[in-house]
Each structure stands twice: as C-alpha cells, then as structure tokens.
Amino acid sequence: MSFANITPAITKGMLMVSEHIKKIPIPETEYPRLVILGGGFAGITLVKKLSNLPLQIVLFDRNNYHTFQPLLYQVATAGLEPDSIAGPLRKQLESIKNFYFRMAEVHVIHAKEKYIETEIGAMSYDHLVIATGSRTNFFGNDSIMTHAFPLKQIPQALDLRSHILQNFEAATVTTDADQLESMMNIVIVGGGPTGVEVAGALGELKKNVLPSDYPDLDFDHMNIILLEGTSRLLGGMSEFASRKAIKYLKKFDVQVRLSTMVTSYDGLVAELSNGSSIKTHTLIWAAGVKGNYPDGIAPTSIEKARLLVDEYNRLLDYDDIYAIGDIALMKSKDYPYGHPMLAPVAIQQGNNLAKNLKRMLKSKPMKPFQYYDKGSMATIGRNKAVVDLGKLRFGGLFAWMIWMFVHLISIIGFRNRLIVFSNWVWNYFTYDKGTRLIIRKFIPKHKANDVTV
Numbered sequence: 001m002s003f004a005n006i007t008p009a010i011t012k013g014m015l016m017v018s019e020h021i022k023k024i025p026i027p028e029t030e031y032p033r034l035v036i037l038g039g040g041f042a043g044i045t046l047v048k049k050l051s052n053l054p055l056q057i058v059l060f061d062r063n064n065y066h067t068f069q070p071l072l073y074q075v076a077t078a079g080l081e082p083d084s085i086a087g088p089l090r091k092q093l094e095s096i097k098n099f100y101f102r103m104a105e106v107h108v109i110h111a112k113e114k115y116i117e118t119e120i121g122a123m124s125y126d127h128l129v130i131a132t133g134s135r136t137n138f139f140g141n142d143s144i145m146t147h148a149f150p151l152k153q154i155p156q157a158l159d160l161r162s163h164i165l166q167n168f169e170a171a172t173v174t175t176d177a178d179q180l181e182s183m184m185n186i187v188i189v190g191g192g193p194t195g196v197e198v199a200g201a202l203g204e205l206k207k208n209v210l211p212s213d214y215p216d217l218d219f220d221h222m223n224i225i226l227l228e229g230t231s232r233l234l235g236g237m238s239e240f241a242s243r244k245a246i247k248y249l250k251k252f253d254v255q256v257r258l259s260t261m262v263t264s265y266d267g268l269v270a271e272l273s274n275g276s277s278i279k280t281h282t283l284i285w286a287a288g289v290k291g292n293y294p295d296g297i298a299p300t301s302i303e304k305a306r307l308l309v310d311e312y313n314r315l316l317d318y319d320d321i322y323a324i325g326d327i328a329l330m331k332s333k334d335y336p337y338g339h340p341m342l343a344p345v346a347i348q349q350g351n352n353l354a355k356n357l358k359r360m361l362k363s364k365p366m367k368p369f370q371y372y373d374k375g376s377m378a379t380i381g382r383n384k385a386v387v388d389l390g391k392l393r394f395g396g397l398f399a400w401m402i403w404m405f406v407h408l409i410s411i412i413g414f415r416n417r418l419i420v421f422s423n424w425v426w427n428y429f430t431y432d433k434g435t436r437l438i439i440r441k442f443i444p445k446h447k448a449n450d451v452t453v
Contacts, residue, residue: 203252
C-alpha cells in the first residue's frame with residue numbers, strides 16, 4: 001500500500017471513531033496521519049528520520065521524557081541522578097514539522113476502524129507504529145511481582161535507591177541480629193547484563209563508599225548475591241565474557257550462584273529452587289522482560305508476548321500497523337527466535353522503517369530489515385568490563401573504556417552527556433557517589449499496612 005493512495009486522516013480516519021468517545025484535538029491537516037506509540041529509542045529515531053515530510057506525526061507516551069535505560073542501574077545505585085539519563089520528548093523533537101506529542105497511555109487499538117483509544121480520548125490513524133518496548137516479566141509469580149524491585153523505569157530506580165539507603169539507616173539502630181542480616185543482604189535475580197551491572201555497582205558501594213558512610217556497621221556481613229537460573233552468566237554473550245564477569249564480580253565480593261532460581265519472596269525471605277532460603281529485605285528482579293503492547297491485536301499476531309512482524313516490520317495480518325524495537329518479533333534464518341531486545345536493534349529498525357515510509361510516499365517498494373550486530377558489552381565496575389565485538393573478545397580496562405565511550409555517545413542530548421561524563425570522572429578519582437539522598441521514603445508493600453498517617 002502507498003501513502004499516495006491514502007485519504008487524509010481528517011476526512012477519513014476521524015469519521016471512523018465512535019461518536020461516544022472523546023476525540024483528542026489535533027489540528028486539521030491535508031497530510032496522512034502517522035501515529036507512533038512509544039518514545040523510546042525506536043520511536044524517537046523514527047520521528048527524527050521523518051522530519052519535513054508530508055505527514056502529520058503524532059507520538060504518544062505515558063511519560064513526557066525519554067529514558068536511557070542502560071544506565072538506570074546507576075540511578076538505582078546512587079551513581080547518577082535521573083535527569084542525567086532522561087530528556088523531555090518535546091524538547092528533543094521540537095524541530096520536527098507537523099509533529100505533535102501527547103502524554104497518555106494507550107489502552108486499545110481498534111484496527112478495523114483505524115483508531116486508538118487512550119486515557120485522554122481517541123485518535124484515528126492512517127498508519128500506526130507500535131514502539132512501546134518491554135516490561136518486566138515475573139513469569140506469573142505473584143509474590144515476586146508484589147515484593148521484588150524491578151528496574152525498567154526511573155521511578156523504580158529511585159524507589160530501589162531510597163530503599164537500600166533506608167535499610168542501612170535502619171541497620172544502624174537495630175538490635176535484632178536476624179533483622180540486621182536481612183537488611184544487609186541484597187539479592188539480584190538474573191545474570192544478564194542488567195543483573196551483572198547492578199551487582200558490580202553494589203560491590204563498588206560496599207567496597208568504597210558504604211563503610212565510610214556507616215562506620216558503625218560491619219560490612220563483612222553484607223552479602224551481595226547474584227542468582228542465575230542457567231549454567232552461566234551473560235547468556236547472550238561469549239563464554240569468555242561469562243568467565244570474566246564471574247572473576248570480576250568475585251573481586252567485588254559478589255556471591256554468584258548459577259542454576260538457581262527464586263520460587264517465592266515475601267519481602268523478607270527468598271525461597272530458592274534448591275530448597276534453601278535467603279533472608280533479605282532487598283530482592284532486585286532482572287530475570288526477564290516481555291513485550292508491552294495495548295489490547296486489540298489479534299492473537300495470531302502475538303508470540304511469546306511480542307508482536308510478530310514481517311521483514312519490513314509490518315505486523316502480520318495487518319497492512320497499516322508496524323512494530324519496531326523490543327516489542328517486534330521478526331524471525332529470520334539468522335534470528336529464528338527474533339532479534340535481541342537491545343537498543344541498537346530498536347534504533348536500526350526505526351531507521352529502516354523511516355526509509356521504507358519515505359519509499360511508500362514515492363510509491364517505491366520497501367526494503368527488508370537487516371540487523372548489523374555491532375557487538376555486546378557489560379560493565380562490572382571500575383576498570384572492569386567485557387566486550388564481544390565480532391570474533392574479538394576482551395575484558396578489563398580497555399573494555400571498560402569502550403563501554404563508557406559507547407554509552408556516553410548514545411545518551412541523547414549534549415547536556416546529559418556532559419553531566420554523566422563529569423559524574424563518572426568525579427566518581428573515578430574520588431571513589432565517591434554523590435547522590436546518596438533519600439528524597440522520598442519508600443515503604444515496602446509488606447509494611448504498608450503498618451504505616452499510619
């Protein structure tokens with residue numbers, strides 16, 4: 001289908017929205033309307049690449065900012081403030097013509113009638129792009145979902161940071177040995193890049209920062225325990241990276257337990273698959289993610305909580321709906337289970353879809369998506385990282401410098417890059433993390449009923 005054959009949204013699409021649903025006000029236009037759901041890497045890339053085209057572009061996101069998720073763990077572990085890894089969407093996209101942003105959560109896609117239903121009303125579309133990313137996957141375990149700390153959003157990172165610091169403040173005044181043990185134990189579930197990086201950052205805190213902040217606590221009794229359900233860490237990377245990661249984590253006194261899963265957690269005790277248990281007030285869940293998409297998509301277009309797309313990122317069974325980024329499941333010979341849920345994939349798919357939409361405007365055929373794997377990496381603290389780059393495998397200081405450079409240039413906005421870089425330099429030379437502030441107290445759910453106002 002070509003954009004050239006589409007009747008403009010104001011004369012066609014808006015008439016299809018049910019009359020009893022409030023319509024979101026957007027200026028009239030002679031151009032086709034492209035609605036994009038999600039302001040992550042994929043959505044932002046797509047908008048920027050479609051600037052100055054005869055399209056009306058409307059972007060929806062539940063937040064008014066973009067988050068650089070790879071550095072969320074540094075917010076959670078007091079290394080960075082949230083405004084250094086986030087940027088206002090309106091500011092980043094203000095130069096785009098015929099562009100509109102609306103802060104709202106999208107609830108339902110009405111594909112037949114070609115409109116979306118959101119918390120602020122309804123809007124029609126000519127073409128729809130779903131770039132809503134992923135959310136934490138608790139694999140149906142309600143107890144873990146209730147009490148564990150996920151790490152996918154800035155509020156979650158801030159909650160975790162406050163909770164950890166509150167625990168140490170409370171530990172200085174407790175006289176109960178069991179409670180002290182539980183407060184000083186931190187469990188991380190999931191040995192992928194997020195879990196490994198969180199464990200390394202906490203290890204740095206234990207080694208370099210917390211003993212000075214809390215001289216009356218014995219940090220030999222602080223246990224950082226990383227649990228992984230499979231037989232090795234960093235399953236998406238090389239065996240070399242896995243071995244190096246374990247070696248580096250041990251230098252930070254992190255206990256790594258492989259082939260071990262959490263079966264339940266009540267906020268105080270984590271029960272493990274091997275029959276043992278760990279007393280802990282803090283369980284960080286980094287064990288998996290799943291697609292995050294609105295209702296209304298046919299079950300035949302969904303597999304493993306992701307949206308099935310063809311080689312052009314077009315949703316199966318739909319002519320005018322596309323999915324890019326984490327939410328998209330594109331099977332190919334090289335990726336029979338879909339591409340990894342990583343920022344580079346999202347950015348490249350956003351770029352490719354933008355090129356294809358431009359081709360459609362000119363009634364030219366689309367080109368299939370080809371993923372260029374630039375490598376994988378993970379950091380495990382100061383001077384310690386692992387990098388897989390093609391057939392090259394390396395770790396240590398050089399890998400750590402590559403990790404810093406890649407992440408620094410990937411952050412959106414010069415101001416944010418400058419702030420992050422200055423924080424990293426300060427932390428490196430002073431061994432200090434200057435954001436150890438309890439701005440808002442976090443109340444664990446298992447204690448919420450005990451709080452009186």
